[in-house]
Amino acid sequence: MSTQIHPLTSAKGGEAGETHTFPADKPLTLDSGERLAPLTIAWKTFGTLNADRSNAFLICHALTGDQYVAGTHPVTGKPGWWSSMVGPGLPIDTNRFFVICANVIGGCLGSSGPMSTNPETGSQYGLSFPVITVRDMVRAQAMLLDHLGIETLFCVAGGSMGGMHVLQWAASYPERVFAALPIATAARHSAQNIAFHEVGRQAIMADPEWNGGDYAAKGTNPRKGLAVARMAAHITYLSEAALHRKFGRNLQDRAALSYKFDADFQVESYLRHQGMTFVDRFDANSYLYITRAMDYFDLAADFGGVLAQAFKGAKTRFCVVSFTSDWLFPTVEGKKIVHALNAAGANVSFVEFETDKGHDAFLLDVPEMFQTLRGFIDAAAVARGIGSKR
Amino acid sequence: MSTQIHPLTSAKGGEAGETHTFPADKPLTLDSGERLAPLTIAWKTFGTLNADRSNAFLICHALTGDQYVAGTHPVTGKPGWWSSMVGPGLPIDTNRFFVICANVIGGCLGSSGPMSTNPETGSQYGLSFPVITVRDMVRAQAMLLDHLGIETLFCVAGGSMGGMHVLQWAASYPERVFAALPIATAARHSAQNIAFHEVGRQAIMADPEWNGGDYAAKGTNPRKGLAVARMAAHITYLSEAALHRKFGRNLQDRAALSYKFDADFQVESYLRHQGMTFVDRFDANSYLYITRAMDYFDLAADFGGVLAQAFKGAKTRFCVVSFTSDWLFPTVEGKKIVHALNAAGANVSFVEFETDKGHDAFLLDVPEMFQTLRGFIDAAAVARGIGSKR
Numbered sequence: 041m042s043t044q045i046h047p048l049t050s051a052k053g054g055e056a057g058e059t060h061t062f063p064a065d066k067p068l069t070l071d072s073g074e075r076l077a078p079l080t081i082a083w084k085t086f087g088t089l090n091a092d093r094s095n096a097f098l099i100c101h102a103l104t105g106d107q108y109v110a111g112t113h114p115v116t117g118k119p120g121w122w123s124s125m126v127g128p129g130l131p132i133d134t135n136r137f138f139v140i141c142a143n144v145i146g147g148c149l150g151s152s153g154p155m156s157t158n159p160e161t162g163s164q165y166g167l168s169f170p171v172i173t174v175r176d177m178v179r180a181q182a183m184l185l186d187h188l189g190i191e192t193l194f195c196v197a198g199g200s201m202g203g204m205h206v207l208q209w210a211a212s213y214p215e216r217v218f219a220a221l222p223i224a225t226a227a228r229h230s231a232q233n234i235a236f237h238e239v240g241r242q243a244i245m246a247d248p249e250w251n252g253g254d255y256a257a258k259g260t261n262p263r264k265g266l267a268v269a270r271m272a273a274h275i276t277y278l279s280e281a282a283l284h285r286k287f288g289r290n291l292q293d294r295a296a297l298s299y300k301f302d303a304d305f306q307v308e309s310y311l312r313h314q315g316m317t318f319v320d321r322f323d324a325n326s327y328l329y330i331t332r333a334m335d336y337f338d339l340a341a342d343f344g345g346v347l348a349q350a351f352k353g354a355k356t357r358f359c360v361v362s363f364t365s366d367w368l369f370p371t372v373e374g375k376k377i378v379h380a381l382n383a384a385g386a387n388v389s390f391v392e393f394e395t396d397k398g399h400d401a402f403l404l405d406v407p408e409m410f411q412t413l414r415g416f417i418d419a420a421a422v423a424r425g426i427g428s429k430r
Numbered sequence: 431m432s433t434q435i436h437p438l439t440s441a442k443g444g445e446a447g448e449t450h451t452f453p454a455d456k457p458l459t460l461d462s463g464e465r466l467a468p469l470t471i472a473w474k475t476f477g478t479l480n481a482d483r484s485n486a487f488l489i490c491h492a493l494t495g496d497q498y499v500a501g502t503h504p505v506t507g508k509p510g511w512w513s514s515m516v517g518p519g520l521p522i523d524t525n526r527f528f529v530i531c532a533n534v535i536g537g538c539l540g541s542s543g544p545m546s547t548n549p550e551t552g553s554q555y556g557l558s559f560p561v562i563t564v565r566d567m568v569r570a571q572a573m574l575l576d577h578l579g580i581e582t583l584f585c586v587a588g589g590s591m592g593g594m595h596v597l598q599w600a601a602s603y604p605e606r607v608f609a610a611l612p613i614a615t616a617a618r619h620s621a622q623n624i625a626f627h628e629v630g631r632q633a634i635m636a637d638p639e640w641n642g643g644d645y646a647a648k649g650t651n652p653r654k655g656l657a658v659a660r661m662a663a664h665i666t667y668l669s670e671a672a673l674h675r676k677f678g679r680n681l682q683d684r685a686a687l688s689y690k691f692d693a694d695f696q697v698e699s700y701l702r703h704q705g706m707t708f709v710d711r712f713d714a715n716s717y718l719y720i721t722r723a724m725d726y727f728d729l730a731a732d733f734g735g736v737l738a739q740a741f742k743g744a745k746t747r748f749c750v751v752s753f754t755s756d757w758l759f760p761t762v763e764g765k766k767i768v769h770a771l772n773a774a775g776a777n778v779s780f781v782e783f784e785t786d787k788g789h790d791a792f793l794l795d796v797p798e799m800f801q802t803l804r805g806f807i808d809a810a811a812v813a814r815g816i817g818s819k820r
Contacts, residue, residue: 239661242658243658283621297726301635338679
C-alpha cells in the first residue's frame with residue numbers, strides 16, 4: 041500500500057477540491073474484467089489531516105450526490121448535501137477530522153464516467169464506458185486514499201448507495217476502516233428497488249434525445265426522460281405520511297380544480313420541479329451507470345451467499361442506522377446487516393429513528409440522529425486517540 | 431327515472447356486448463360544466479335479467495380494466511379480468527345475477543373518450559375531450575341503467591378505481607343500490623398516489639410521439655412513454671414481498687451478470703414485458719384522462735368535507751375489503767370508509783385479507799376473499815329475494 045505524502049494534502053486546513061488522473065499504467069481493474077485507464081477522481085476535503093494521519097473521515101455519497109458534501113455546490117449554488125452533518129462543531133466535525141468526499145466513478149462531477157473522454161476514440165465514452173459496480177467505486181476510492189497517503193480511515197460513513205460503499209469498504213479493506221457508519225442502506229438491492237431503477241432507465245432510454253447514449257455527439261440531451269426518472273425515484277425517497285403532511289390534496293396556486301392537465305395539486309408541481317432542476321446538475325448516462333451499480337450490489341454473493349462471511353474477523357466498530365418510514369431501505373434491511381455483523385462477532389450498535397421523513401431522512405434535520413451519530417463518532421475518536429480541536 | 435324495457439336486454443341469457451349512443455339532445459353534464467354529446471357507452475352483460483329486474487349486478491372496472499370482466503378479451507385473447515370471480519357458480523354467479531360491466535367514459539374500448547370523434551371537428555377528440563371525474567363516470571353508468579330499464583342494482587362491486595365508483599354510486603344514487611362492495615379502494619386519492627399518476631402522465635407527455643395529444647392525426651403513437659407509465663404503475667400494484675418471492679435477484683436467462691444494460695434480472699424483464707404488452711391494448715390519452723379522474727376523486731369534498739355525510743341515511747348494505755400488503759390503497763383507507771359508514775349508521779362489514787399479493791390481490795386467486803364475498807353476496811341475495819338458479 042502506498043504511503044507517500046501527497047504535497048497537495050499535507051497540513052492543509054479548510055476546504056479544498058482536487059482532481060487527480062492516474063496514469064494509463066495504473067488502471068482500475070473492474071469487476072467486469074475491463075480496465076479503466078486513465079482513471080480520474082475528483083474529490084473535496086474539509087479540515088486538516090493530523091500529523092499521524094489518523095483522523096481521515098471518508099464520506100460516501102448517494103446515487104445523485106457528489107463530492108460537495110459541505111460548502112457550496114458549484115452548479116446549484118446551494119449548500120452541500122450534508123451541510124447539517126459536516127462542518128465545524130457538527131457531528132462530523134471538520135475542526136477535528138479530515139473529511140474526504142470523492143465523486144464516484146461513473147459520476148458526472150469530475151471523476152471518470154460516461155461523460156469522460158474515451159482515450160481510444162477521443163470522444164465521450166457514452167455507453168462505451170464500462171459497467172461498474174459498487175466494489176469498483178470503492179476500489180477507486182482506495183486508490184485515492186493511497187494517492188493521498190492515508191493508510192487507515194478513522195471512519196467511513198454514507199447513506200443509501202453511500203451506505204453500500206461503507207459496507208463494501210468494511211468487507212474489502214477491513215484493516216483500513218476503524219469505524220463504519222452505514223445509514224439507510226442494505227447489503228443487497230431488493231427486487232422492488234431494481235424495478236424502480238429499471239423504470240428510470242427505461243424513461244431515459246425512451247427519450248429520443250438519448251440517442252443510444254450518444255447525445256453529446258448528436259448535440260441532444262434527454263432532459264425529459266431524465267426528469268421522469270427523477271420524479272419516479274423522488275417518490276421513493278419520501279414517505280406517504282410525509283407527502284400527506286407536506287402536500288395532502290392541496291391545490292397549487294388556484295382555488296378550484298382546473299379540469300385540465302396542469303399541475304393542479306401541489307404534489308404535482310413539486311415533483312415537476314424536482315425533475316426539472318435535477319437535469320441541470322446531472323447526466324443521464326451517469327444515472328444509468330450508477331443505478332446499475334446499485335442493482336448489482338449483493339455483498340453476500342462474493343462470500344458464498346453468507347453475509348456474515350463478509351465481516352469475518354472485523355475489528356471495525358459499526359453503527360447501523362435506519363428510519364421507521366424508509367420504505368426504499370427499510371429497517372429490516374438494516375437488521376440483516378446487524379445480524380450478519382453479530383454472527384461475525386463484530387462490534388456493532390444499531391439505531392432505528394422514528395420519523396415520517398422516509399428514506400431522505402438521512403439528509404434532513406433529525407435531531408436524534410445528529411445526537412446519536414455525534415455520540416458514536418466521539419466515542420470512536422476517543423478510542424482512536426483523536427483529540428478534540430474545538 | 432326511465433324504466434323503459436330495452437329490447438336488446440330483455441330476457442337475454444349468456445353473454446352479450448352492446449354499444450349505445452345517446453343522441454345529442456341527451457348529453458352527459460360533467461362536473462367541469464361541459465356537456466358531452468353524443469355520449470356512447472360500451473358494455474358487456476353476462477347472465478339473464480330476471481322478471482322483476484331485481485338481479486342486476488354492476489361491476490366497475492379499474493384504471494386499465496374494461497368491460498371484459500369475464501369471457502374472452504377481444505384484443506388480448508385472454509380471459510376477462512375477473513374471470514375467477516364472475517361466472518356460473520362463481521361468487522358473482524352469472525346463473526343467478528345479470529352482470530353488467532361498462533367501459534368508463536374516458537376509456538378506449540368503445541365508450542366515449544379521447545379516441546372518439548369530436549362532433550365539432552370530425553376528428554378524434556384527443557385533448558379536446560373534456561376532463562372527467564369519477565362522478566361523471568358514474569353518471570354515465572346511471573344513464574346506461576336507465577337505458578336498460580334497470581331502476582335498482584342488486585349490487586355494485588369494484589376494486590381500486592372501481593371501488594371509487596362503488597362509493598360514488600352509494601353516495602349519488604343511494605336508493606338504486608341494494609348492496610355495495612368497494613374493494614382495495616379509498617374515498618379520496620392520496621398525495622402519493624397522485625404523485626405516481628403524475629409520473630405516468632409526464633412519461634407519456636415526454637414522448638415526442640404524443641404530439642400534444644394529437645398523435646392520431648399525426649400518425650404517431652407514444653408507445654414508449656405509455657410503457658414507462660405502465661411500468662412505474664405496475665410496481666405500485668404489487669408488494670415488495672411479492673416481488674421478492676416471485677423474482678428476488680434471479681437473473682433472466684443467464685448465469686452471470688452481463689455488465690450491460692440488458693434486462694439482467696427477471697424483475698426487469700417482467701416489467702419491460704408489462705410495459706410492452708400494455709400499449710397494445712390501451713390508449714395513452716385515455717391513461718391521462720382516467721388517472722386524472724382518480725386524482726380528482728375526493729368524495730367527502732362534495733359533502734362539506736365530512737365523509738359520513740356522503741352516506742347519510744344509507745340503506746345500502748356494504749362490505750368493505752382491503753388487503754394487508756396493498757400499499758397503494760392500504761387498509762387505513764378502507765377503515766376510513768368504514769368509520770364514515772358507521773358514523774352514518776349504515777349497514778357495513780369490513781374484511782382485511784392477509785396476503786403478500788399487494789393491490790392486485792383483488793384480481794388474483796385469494797380463496798378467503800372468494801369465500802367471504804360469496805357469503806356477503808349470497809346473504810344479500812336472500813335479503814333481496816333473489817332465488818338461486820344453480
